[in-house]
Amino acid sequence: MSSTGCLRLLPALLCLAQLAACSVLPTLVPDMAHNPPPVALDGSNGPLSAARSKAILERLQASGAPTHIFDLHLAIEESISGSPLLTGNRVDLLQDGPNTYQAMLAAIDAARDHINLESYIFDGDEVGQRFAQALIARQRAGVQVNLIHDSVGTLGTPQAFFKELSEAGVQIVEFNPVNPLTAKAGWEMNQRDHRKLLIVDGRIAFLGGVNISSVYSGSSLRLGSQADPEQGLPWRDTHLRLEGPVVGELQKLFIITWAKQRGPPLLARHYFPPTEPRGKEVVRAIGSSPDDPYSLIYVTLISALRSAQSEIWLTNAYFVPDPQLLATLKEAVARGVDVRLVLPSSTDSWLVFHAGRAYYDELLQAGVRLYERHDALLHVKTAVIDGVWSTVGSTNLDWRSFLHNQEVNAVVLGSDFGEKMRAAFRADLAQSREITLATWQERAYQVRAQELFARLWEYWL
Template identity: 55%
Template sequence: MPTRTLTLAAVTGMCLLAAAACARLPDTDALIQRHTRQAARFENARGPLSAQKSAAIVAELKRKSGDIDILDKQIALEQAIVGSPLTLGNQVTLLQDGAATYAAMFAAIRKARNHINLESYIIEDDAMGQQFADLLLEQQGRGVQVNVIYDSVGAFNTPKAFFERLTSGGVAVLEFNPINPLSAKAQWLVNNRDHRKLLVVDGHTAFIGGINISSVYASGSATRPRGKATGNIAAWRDTDLQVEGPVVGELQKLFVETWEKQRGKPLADKAYFPALKVQGKDIVRAIGSTPDAPYSLIYVTLMSAIGNAEKHVYLTNAYFVPDPQLLEALADAARRGVDVKLILPSHSDSDVVFHAGRSHYLALLKAGVRIYERQGALLHSKTALIDGVWSCVGSSNLDWRSFLDNDEINVVVLGREFGQQMQAMFAKDLDASVAIDPATWEGRSPMLRVKEWGASLWQRLL
């Protein structure tokens, strides 16, 4: 997320609320053990498939992927924990960096004929924000209903006039959990932030990932030489997905649920849930997390996938402030022979988050986890690839805030073909990264150690 310049009072108030919060991460081992083994089930555009057809799909997935056990264990476990279906018949397109993502978003928005639902943690009043505003207003003027959710903290520095212009043009705008308690329509929970990035067009095309609406993403990282940036513009490295097919209905449900939970005005009568057709061969599960649930579905899903990994765990993440269970899961995977690689930032827009994450390097390195820091760009991606067949992309960071305090949204894609695309992307980022050598890291300067120690004191709030 781009740096937010909040007032001291706002930051202090939010920190006090965070410190007083009683939310805790679940005991994932106990939670996973409580869910009994069940047969994997799938849905397509026409509804649930029979047990026989579902079993045949799992068998075919395992045949194509080398009979990797995670496809059997993880599918059934996710089904029990998350509840949302695995849907067949989707087309998932991997989008790297802002330029490619914005171009695809603009193309989809221009083709809209019924509605556009946009949910973003940050919407800046800059060149990119204005491009989005102009296009959304143009479509609203053509009779396409546009609905926008923005986060009150994420858009703290965006002038109200920006959103008033949208509202004046007919766009329905909703501020998520306003900082000002007098503006709150639902329960005032200022520490609960909407960190999701979701665009749904006409109920059949969706975009999700880590990219907010801001010009900082426009430059991208593809043309940056290793270790260098161009001029004074910092490159941002991020990842999004364009999804078409039946799973878009699940993503749409999450948008509508947020709108209703925040008590937005009734949505205009549009075809938000059209009949969806087969668009491709990708198998996808949508996962939404929110603090008012018993636990983070995204967190438990990731923990279970790491626990079921047999060959490798490849994580790329912008904000790495792991809790003890996640640390132990990564270390345990490495100790049992799984190739665990983490690509993390070499610099960040949040120094305290950056150093808090680094405070855990030594323990992970000693367990056999290999850590790399991405050079030449500010890393903002949130992706996971496990055993080459289980891929996850979304808005969720590997930190306490994402798992306890934020509304987040991720998707899981199953299959070797999409996994190969994720593998190629990971390899490209790895090539632009520098490995953290255990011996060198152990001999780092006392000043770095002090920064890490100080930042680690705040990690529950990050």
């Protein structure tokens, strides 16, 4: 497709986004009373009920061919409308800040046509300067660089930092500016762009939980190493490097956000080059936005959880479950699924930390196994279900991610990648302490008071 043709896709992409808002599904807006009316999400675009999941499995079994757990999750995923499931992708798992930055900077340095970068945090520190200088170097070499940064996420970044990028020719969009006078697309203070997405030449993409900040300078993979007292605990996070047809879907998400925020016209580049198979992974790119009637990431996760047969292993930095997610996890345990969560023991968000802990008692009584990692600041947002359904992205398991933020995740189907995810989960588990019901019920009354206070704010956290 020509560059001009790609740019002509902008109105069509925006039209698709508007059509999504016409869905018959109700908006997912829980209230603070924790007793919202049941939300009927068993429509063609909603998460599948246990009955629909069972019907799909029975249909697969009726075909006469042996039915494996992969067949079930593939059928479930295909039943959810939205972005397509795409084959022929290569997916590399990145589990450390320094390793992730090395891979990202290598891709940037090799760029020949364009670089699209979307990041919640882009600090002006040592790591931020490394990225800025790499982007400026490619811009001066004729590679067009387009940058979206969230206004709240970059509040601490000096304006001179972005001015230097802009003066070099980098096109910049500040997502939902804190100052309403500078907003070009309406103003909603509570809506934030929490995505971490890098696309190079329309052929390579990175996504996950890693922001651009020196907090990731210390390695979280050197298990047992002592934290630098000046740096504090090393940050533990997960990112993906992707090649193949799925990169085009991620490119669409970037372009739609750019257009909605009324960024300057994108200069003609080969944003959608011809795609070729780069691997064997089956991947779906999923974006969510508070402008949508519901979060497709939430819908997809709930469907996968309801369909789990043996394992649900979740690792998440900010865990404040809404009533439906809480019930789904408890129901999974009741039907014999091994449900485990690795969560942080310390955090950069006091309120979120204690709001999530307020649910420990209920989860432990239901049989969910909870672990807290102690030797690193956990910032991971991943899940692996039955060893064949995996997701990595920017989405936390809290109300903010599902209701107020722009997020992006990739779902990867297959046992090969699933085993890598299971290995990563077990590695985190080895560095974590299990929270038992007996010990948790002995916690101090001061801790209980903190949980009650934090839970009052969970909708807005």
